[in-house]
């Protein structure tokens with residue numbers, strides 16, 4: 373019998389961006405990450421790494437597992453040249469996806485046209501790769517700012533709007549997800565996706581975000597084209613649940 377938690381674990385696995393973004397990451401760490409990306413229960417959607425590891429990950433993984441890398445990360449400065457440099461490095465190394473940090477401090481300073489221009493240049497430079505815009509919801513704090521950042525990301529042509537870098541004190545939260553999903557739905561963009569990231573460690577957490585995505589965007593959005601989980605520590609719990617054992621995660625925001 374498949375339980376609700378196992379069903380959530382299957383969706384979370386298929387939608388997982390298995391992440392390693394430690395400052396001290398080595399080639400051996402990325403080798404281990406790529407090995408973990410292929411499980412007896414199925415493969416993750418993507419690995420997410422620093423640009424310098426894209427070529428290694430792309431050579432190691434089958435084409436069905438995407439290679440994502442971060443740009444303008446994690447501080448989200450208004451530094452277009454750095455972002456474009458990161459994107460060029462990712463594209464040249466054979467990466468499939470770019471996760472770029474929106475200049476959230478610029479937005480908090482009410483300079484939204486500078487943010488829009490930055491995102492427009494990033495979108496232009498990153499095609500044809502998949503683009504995820506990290507709004508760093510934990511720093512934007514209010515629902516209004518989170519909604520505004522989501523609208524700017526969608527208006528630029530981003531494929532996904534992503535909650536967090538995982539480097540801020542506050543990562544993904546149900547409240548941020550609700551505000552973002554509301555804007556995605558309101559945009560009418562039927563291909564735009566949502567990525568929950570930062571502190572997502574348990575299948576119970578993932579199940580909550582899956583339920584929110586289903587409520588906002590429908591069952592058709594519960595696939596890697598519309599939903600991702602960016603997480604360094606979620607796979608252990610997914611594997612435990614899919615092996616028929618109890619959840620091993622101890623924290624949950626739900």
Ligand SMILES: O=C[C@H](O)COP(=O)(O)O
Pocket residue numbers: 391393420536537538539543569570571572602603604605606
């Ligand atoms: O992009 C994904 C995040 O960096 C992962 O955050 P995490 O290490 O809290 O799972």
